[in-house]
Amino acid sequence: MAGYHVPPLERLVDKFESLPGVGHKSAQRIAYAVLNMDKADAESFAQAIIDAHEQIHYCSVCCNLTDGDLCPVCRDESRDRSVICVVEDPRDVFALERTNEFHATYHVLHGAISPLGGIGPDQLKIKELLRRVQDGTVQEVIMATNPTVEGEATAMYISRLLKPLGIRVTRLAYGIPVGGDLEYADEVTLSRAIEGRQEL
Structure with a gap:
């Protein structure tokens, strides 16, 4: 009407x-x-x-979302504090937690470096990450930013900051999804799958 x-x-x-x-x-x-x-x-x-x-606000340690001072992961004494998995978004933490395979800690950046989007390192939670690695407890930082131009740039930027501190920096492997066909995969996904191949 x-x-x-x-x-x-x-x-x-x-x-x-x-x-x-x-x-x-x-x-x-x-x-x-x-x-x-x-x-x-x-x-x-x-x-x-x-x-x-x-x-809901940011966890005082990892910058994930929480309703207390610390998020449930940071409160969990059984977590391996020598490894930090760096993600772009709180939703990435939930996705990784669903696997029940990761038993260390996280750090949420709340975005990725994007010069075109006007997002620089200062707008992300990078300074907070650098503070966390100062005490010598952290041995490895896993970069689990998204496999995009912005995600890759962010991972490289943080890697350059951490390596001089003697911290091992690794990148989450990306590749062909389970049940996926090679013919439908793009070149970047295929090259990542080849780089991240494992011995059987």
Whole structure:
């Protein structure tokens, strides 16, 4: 119906559509789902957003998200403190933790160096990483930044800062995903797979 407007609904759709990965149709579906909630559920939903915004901040050690001074990984005494895995985003920590294979610590940069995007080293949590390696406990830093131009540049920049300190710097291996076909892999992925090959 032309000219049919419900301003509060339009504002709600606009807010959901402003989220990454949410298109207009999805935003509409979410908005209608919210409208179908009873008042208590709607208030609880809104309160969860407010609580997350007010209570979540950076871990004082690794800069991951937490609601305490330390994140659960940094609080865990069983973690190997001699190894730090450096990632771009808190979501990368969750992805690596799902594997149940990594039992050391993390450091979250909150981005990657991107001159075109106006992001330099000073906007990332690199100084905090350098402070962490000063006490001599850290033996290895695994660079697990994304396999993009920005991720590679960030890994190389941090590597140049750490190597003079006598710290071993390694790069997460990238390659063909399990179940993937070689014919569909791009050249960069294939070259990474060859570099990261292992003995059988």
